[in-house]
Amino acid sequence: MGQEVSTYVLPNEEIEEYQVLTFLSRQEIISFHHKMFMELANSEEPHHGNIRLSSRIVSSLPELKVNPFRDRICMVFADEDGEFSFDEFLEMMSVLSDNAPLKVKIEYAFRIYDFNGNNYIDEEDLWTVILRLINQNELSEDEITSLVEHILEEADLDNDNFLTPAEFENAIAKAPDFFNDNQERHFYCH
Numbered sequence: 001m002g003q004e005v006s007t008y009v010l011p012n013e014e015i016e017e018y019q020v021l022t023f024l025s026r027q028e029i030i031s032f033h034h035k036m037f038m039e040l041a042n043s044e045e046p047h048h049g050n051i052r053l054s055s056r057i058v059s060s061l062p063e064l065k066v067n068p069f070r071d072r073i074c075m076v077f078a079d080e081d082g083e084f085s086f087d088e089f090l091e092m093m094s095v096l097s098d099n100a101p102l103k104v105k106i107e108y109a110f111r112i113y114d115f116n117g118n119n120y121i122d123e124e125d126l127w128t129v130i131l132r133l134i135n136q137n138e139l140s141e142d143e144i145t146s147l148v149e150h151i152l153e154e155a156d157l158d159n160d161n162f163l164t165p166a167e168f169e170n171a172i173a174k175a176p177d178f179f180n181d182n183q184e185r186h187f188y189c190h
């Protein structure tokens with residue numbers, strides 16, 4: 001038995017604030033609040049203020065469930081304890097939405113792909129990203145090595161083997177097959 005949608009409280013001034021802070025419409029904000037965050041929380045509290053969702057619960061959403069980067073997405077958007085307040089949850093939904101500008105999506109993709117956390121996309125990160133995007137045995141080790149080399153050749157403008165955010169942004173424009181097709185499919189939930 002589902003709770004009545006009307007039992008959840010999202011005051012108008014908060015909705016208006018979220019409209020300023022996110023790329024989401026009024027309807028999307030209300031819907032993400034009532035039908036996702038509050039439903040998942042399954043709490044007696046009508047207001048989201050004290051509610052936190054675990055990364056485990058958030059990654060069970062259909063929007064994230066099949067995404068090979070869902071753990072990284074949660075890591076980037078959740079607080080340091082791996083939990084989501086409604087603000088953090090909504091920020092994630094906003095960046096994942098079609099309305100978020102590409103530049104913003106790329107900024108977050110950079111953080112999601114920076115597995116080793118050194119603020120660069122490097123060879124190690126590219127290997128990890130590729131291994132998550134392909135099916136097992138789809139590419140041989142040699143093929144992955146040459147794909148990584150190819151991406152760096154195209155994108156690493158100062159040849160230091162590390163992609164800065166600017167070089168990474170450039171790479172997405174230059175290598176649409178890898179970054180756009182796969183990324184659209186997996187990261188942006190299409």
Ligand SMILES: [Ca+2]
Pocket residue numbers: 113114115116117118119120121122125
């Ligand atoms: Ca890195």
Ligand SMILES: [Ca+2]
Pocket residue numbers: 156157158159160161162163164167
């Ligand atoms: Ca570089």
